[in-house]
Amino acid sequence: MTTPLDPDMFDPVCPSDLSPIRFGDKWAGLxxxxxxDGPRRFSELRVPLRGVTAxxxxxxxxxxxxxxxxxxAEHPTxxxxxxxxxxxxxxxxxxxMAAACEWTAEHWDELLDAREASMSLRSAN
Incomplete structure (x- = not known):
């Protein structure tokens, strides 16, 4: 039996959202x-991934x-x-994925600065 997933496993201000490196779609890496840590049911995945629709x-x-x-795996019970x-x-x-997360954490401030600069340019136009 695996330990339940932490509902706060993915911080809302998590580097995964800021990372320009993607593994599949937006949710695949998560x-x-x-x-x-082991197999999970759909309902278990929904706990930390509460921002995704079914x-x-x-x-x-x-x-x-x-x-x-x-x-x-479908279990006939x-x-x-x-x-x-x-x-x-x-x-x-x-x-x-761990390397990408490490890189993102290392460049967090630069990534934030670039996002903020881009948003400022868009709002000025």
Whole structure:
């Protein structure tokens, strides 16, 4: 049994939102991080990913499955239960993702300055 996911796992001001480096769609990297410690049910993923709609989460999970990064397992119990887990290929993404997070944290101030400058230019026009 895995430990429940922390609802505050992803800080609203998290570098993942500021990072120009993307792994799939907006939610893919966050989903991969949620699955790092073991399989999770859809409802468990919704806890830290509360900003994503069920439809978009489903689309992201299907895309990750299509790309071979996660596996979907359906368990025939009295109540149907579906779990998602990282495949070996998906697990191999954890290293590059950690490097991207480290880079983003290292360049946080520069990234914020660039975003603010861009927003200032847009509002001036």
């Amino acid at each position: 989903i991969i991080r949620c699955l790092e 439809k978009v989460l489903t689309q992201s999970l299907r895309a990750l499955e299509r790309d071979g990064l996660i596996a979907r 009295p109540v149907r239960r579906v779990e998602y887990a990282l495949t070996p290929l998906g697990r191999s993404m954890l290293g590059p």
